[in-house]
Amino acid sequence: MLPTPSTSHVSFDRVYEPAEDSFLLLDTISSASETAWLHQRFFENENLETTPAPLILEVGTGSGIVLAFVTANAQAILGRREVLTLGADINYFACQATKKTVDTTIAEIPPMSNTNLSTGKFLDVVNCDLTSPIRPNSVDVLIFNPPYVPTEELPDLDNHLKYNVPQDTLSFDQESHLLALSYAGGSLGMEVTERLLSQLPSVLSSERGIAYILLCAQNKPEEVKARIQTWGMGWRAEIAGSSGKKGGWEKLCILRIWRGG
Amino acid sequence: MKLLTLNFLTCARKTCKSLPAAFPLHPKDAELEVVETDFNAPFLRNILGRLEWDALKTLCMELGLPNLPPSAPEPEALLEPGAEMAELELERELEPTQTARDLHNLLLETGIKEGKLVCGNCGHEYAVKEGIANFLLPSHLV
Ligand SMILES: [Zn+2]
Numbered sequence: 001m002l003p004t005p006s007t008s009h010v011s012f013d014r015v016y017e018p019a020e021d022s023f024l025l026l027d028t029i030s031s032a033s034e035t036a037w038l039h040q041r042f043f044e045n046e047n048l049e050t051t052p053a054p055l056i057l058e059v060g061t062g063s064g065i066v067l068a069f070v071t072a073n074a075q076a077i078l079g080r081r082e083v084l085t086l087g088a089d090i091n092y093f094a095c096q097a098t099k100k101t102v103d104t105t106i107a108e109i110p111p112m113s114n115t116n117l118s119t120g121k122f123l124d125v126v127n128c129d130l131t132s133p134i135r136p137n138s139v140d141v142l143i144f145n146p147p148y149v150p151t152e153e154l155p156d157l158d159n160h161l162k163y164n165v166p167q168d169t170l171s172f173d174q175e176s177h178l179l180a181l182s183y184a185g186g187s188l189g190m191e192v193t194e195r196l197l198s199q200l201p202s203v204l205s206s207e208r209g210i211a212y213i214l215l216c217a218q219n220k221p222e223e224v225k226a227r228i229q230t231w232g233m234g235w236r237a238e239i240a241g242s243s244g245k246k247g248g249w250e251k252l253c254i255l256r257i258w259r260g261g
Numbered sequence: 262m263k264l265l266t267l268n269f270l271t272c273a274r275k276t277c278k279s280l281p282a283a284f285p286l287h288p289k290d291a292e293l294e295v296v297e298t299d300f301n302a303p304f305l306r307n308i309l310g311r312l313e314w315d316a317l318k319t320l321c322m323e324l325g326l327p328n329l330p331p332s333a334p335e336p337e338a339l340l341e342p343g344a345e346m347a348e349l350e351l352e353r354e355l356e357p358t359q360t361a362r363d364l365h366n367l368l369l370e371t372g373i374k375e376g377k378l379v380c381g382n383c384g385h386e387y388a389v390k391e392g393i394a395n396f397l398l399p400s401h402l403v
Contacts, residue, residue, distance in 0.1 A: 052310035055269065082307035086269065095393045121304060121369070124266040128396035129403075132273035133387075135284065158400055166390060202279075 001030050001076055005068035005105040010097040014175050016062035016182035020243065021145050021214050021252055026069050028241030028254040029077060029143070029212060038141075039079030041208065041258075053082040054140035054208065056120065059130055059196065061087040062182060064098030066143060067122075068105035074120030078141070081118045087125035088134070091178050092164050095125040127164070129157075130196050131203045139203050142211040144196055147182055150189040150218050155180040189219050197224075200257060201231070210258040212240065221253050234259045262392050265368040267320060268313055272380035273387070273396040275403065282382040285316035288324055289386065291376035300365050302357055306336045308368070317367075326367065334360050 004026065007018055028034055042054060056074070058067040067087045074083035087098045102122045109119065126133060131142075155177050163174045170178075185192055193213065200211055215221040221239065228237040237257045244251030272283035314333040321329050339361035357365075377386045378394060385402065388395050 051307070053304070053307040055311075082301075082304045084265075084308070086266065090397070092393065092395070096391070099393070121301075123269075124262045124392070124394075126262070126266075126270070126394050126396060128273060129398075132278075132398075132403075133270045133394075133396040135269050135271045136279055138269050161397060161399060164397065 002069070002072045002105075002109060005065050005072065005101055007063040007065050007097070007101055009100055009104075010063045011093070012063075014093045014170055014178045015091065015097045016094070016179065018063055018065045021148075021216075022062075022065050024241060024243045024252050025066050025143065025145055025212065025214055025254060027243075029070065030073060031241060034240055034256075035077055035079065038077060038210075041210065042078045042080050042140075053084050053121075054078060054080070055138060055205075056083060056085045056141040056143065057088065057131070057134060057139045057203075058085070058143040059088050060094075060145055060147075060182070061089045061098040061125060062091075062094050062145070064094075064101030064125075066145065067098055067125075068102040070143065071102055071120040071122045072105050072109060073117075075117040083120035084123055085120045086123045086134075088128050088131065089125060090127070090129055090160070090164075090181055092127050092166055093178065094182075095127045096166075098125045130192075131199050134203050136202045137205055140205050140208045140210070142200070142204060142209070144193070144211065145214045146193045146196065147180075147185045148189040148193065148214065148216045148219055149183045149185050151180075151184040151186055154184055154186045154191055185219075189216060190224075193219065193224075197228070197257075201233075201235075204259075206259070210256065213255045213257065214252060215255055216252050221255060225255060228255075228257055236260075262389060262394050263369060263372045264317075264320060265308070267378075268311065268316065270378075270394070270396075272382060272385060273398055274380070274383055274385065277380055277382045277385075280382050283380050285313070285320055285381075286378035286387070287381055288320070288373060289377040289379050291324060291373045291389075293324065294372050294374040294392075295366070295370050296372065298369050300357060300362065302340055302355075302361060305339055305361055305364055305368075309333055309336060312368075321367070326371070327363070329367075330360075334364070339364075 242253035277283035
């Protein structure tokens with residue numbers, strides 16, 4: 001795998017700064033066990049010459065560190081060439097930051113550095129709420145590091161259109177609002193994640209779709225997992241990675257959600 | 262934003278999202294930009310199967326770009342045997358056809374820098390600024 005992308009150009013007073021959760025996502029998706037699973041998913045019984053390029057969508061890209069890593073290591077992760085990547089974030093400044101992080105990461109890969117494994121093709125970052133403008137049945141791999149911290153309330157979305165305006169200097173309220181969008185999860189820290197979960201069956205490709213969602217202990221990951229398994233139609237969920245063991249409890253984990261075998 | 266990205270986007274309003282009339286979004290007052298990238302034949306071949314060709318034709322027409330053929334090219338139409346190399350008579354290089362180069366230029370090098378994307382169903386206009394499309398809606402339209 002290529003190294004962790006640089007995000008030193010990003011203003012972390014308005015865009016979420018990569019932290020333990022971001023690194024757990026990178027580590028999990030690029031782990032030997034997970035890449036083995038993904039290679040089988042995207043390789044098995046498929047003729048590489050003809051199967052359409054998979055689309056990876058990251059929702060809530062923030063600085064772009066995860067999307068840049070996944071784009072740079074696309075073939076190493078999915079086990080096939082010709083992968084498309086797309087980002088989405090509700091924060092315009094995060095969209096700008098992500099675009100720059102991904103473009104710079106790809107441009108700086110030295111030739112021949114990655115034993116000839118090909119990078120993905122980065123499309124764009126769109127400024128939107130979760131997957132709202134993404135065509136149904138189109139995403140093969142969805143990645144989401146949600147706002148998962150339990151909070152009294154969610155940021156007021158009616159203020160958002162007013163605050164989400166491209167400009168150089170931001171007010172304190174504006175910056176607080178934009179950062180709160182990246183961590184505040186409302187009740188059980190699950191309000192935004194619940195909305196995303198409800199979009200999965202329609203946005204994921206019915207044949208190949210997979211989602212990776214980060215959860216913290218307060219989100220009750222085992223309950224979330226059990227609930228997904230009651231969706232029927234072959235939906236399944238497993239914990240694919242975890243970190244921060246404290247007194248037997250995992251602080252953070254990554255849930256893999258998919259349909260079929 | 263690249264024209265290929267529009268292949269994956271629709272109107273963000275719940276009532277439009279799955280309706281055929283909401284796809285593709287229609288560019289309006291679009292200022293285009295061209296950013297060169299390396300030609301990659303296997304990549305083009307693998308995205309052919311994902312393209313909504315009719316939507317792409319509409320997009321080209323609306324942007325005043327050259328018309329596309331009525332149906333998507335076959336993967337074989339992307340490469341042709343190139344000139345035989347004089348010294349190594351047996352070596353033949355595969356070269357991209359004009360069709361492949363045009364498609365590469367259209368999908369991966371041409372983008373909307375500024376402008377609007379309009380939903381064909383509800384008429385809502387989404388702004389594109391510095392290549393980033395804004396699909397956020399006021400709460401009464403969600
Ligand atoms: Zn609409």
